[in-house]
Amino acid sequence: MPRQYNAGSARLPGRLLPRSFFERAPELVAPLLLGKLLVRKVKGRKAPMMARIVEVEAYLGPDHATPDPAAHAHRGPTPRNAVLFGPAGHAYVYSIYGQYFCVNISCEAEGRAGCVLLRAVEPLSGLETMARNRGLDLDAAPEMLTSGPSRLCQALNVTRAEHNGLDLLASDSALQVRDDGFRVTECLATPRIGIRHAVELPLRFHLEGHRCVSGPRRLVGRRVLIG
DNA sequence: ACTCGGATTCTCT
DNA sequence: GAGAATCCGAGTA
Known part of the structure; x- marks a missing residue:
């Protein structure tokens, strides 16, 4: 069962990840x-x-040993992707199809x-706010809230x-990535979803069988041990 | 200035 | 499984 958190608690659970965590190749992170x-x-x-x-999915920069023509950063810096060439641990938010964000x-x-x-993420707290933001009934299924990059x-x-360029590793940020001790020991690596180029690279990683995972359920992949 | 496609989602059939 | 919605950014000139 997923760990539950007291929605009223003032302190955030766990701790912020160190910047060094993100100062590595995307397929490792x-x-x-x-x-x-x-x-x-x-x-x-x-x-x-x-x-x-x-x-999650990894997208590789132009200096990576493996070319990744599906990545926004593939052709070098532009005004849109500038954040990707800055320090690690920051949010790169872009708009897609004229109506969504990733x-x-x-x-x-x-x-x-x-x-x-x-x-994709599994909602833990604030589900009613998420449902309201998504325009769904307040008792909508959790996977309808956050399964998909633009849904989340x-x-x-x-x-x-509001959020492009935000530091996700700062305690005063509106958006943070934290480690609460939850441990994942293995996942499935598959091709990435919705791209035209480099479709063969196995750079999508997900918790196998999790109901909040997006996309087709029957993608061929290989098991990867973590840690 | 102009063209074109997109790391998606929803609503149908 | 197919088609629409919908517009920003990148590339070309």
Whole structure:
């Protein structure tokens, strides 16, 4: 059973991840992010929204040994992807299809790009707020709230205007990644979803069988041990 | 200035 | 499983 958190508690659970955690290649960081907490603090509200990361994808920068033409950073820095070339542990939020957002976490040392896309999280607290943000009934199933990169942005009200470039490793950030001690020992690596290029790279990582994971349930993948 | 495609989601059939 | 919605950013000129 997922650990429950007191929505009224003033202190956030666990601890912030160190920046060094993200100053590595995205394909190493991505599986290690599974099981970590995503915390969304909203000004004027006592209780933050919290969710556990269950599905991610790695996108490689132009200096990586493996070319990744599916990555936004592949052709080098542009105004849009500037955050990816900055320090690690920051939010790269971009808009897609004119109506949605996706959120990534920058990886690698400053000057080098690479990131991890958050594709799905398991809601832990603030589910009614998430449902309201998504325009769903307050008793909507958890997987309808945050299963999908743009669904989770909508549920947590993450936008490019407000959150692009935000430091996810600072205690005063509206969006944080934290480690509450929850341990994931293995995951499944599969091809990434929704891309046209580099479709063969196995850079999508998820908790096998988790109901909040997005996408087709029958993707071929290989088991990966974590830690 | 102009074109084109997109790391998606929802609503149908 | 297919098609629509919908617009920003990147590339080309």
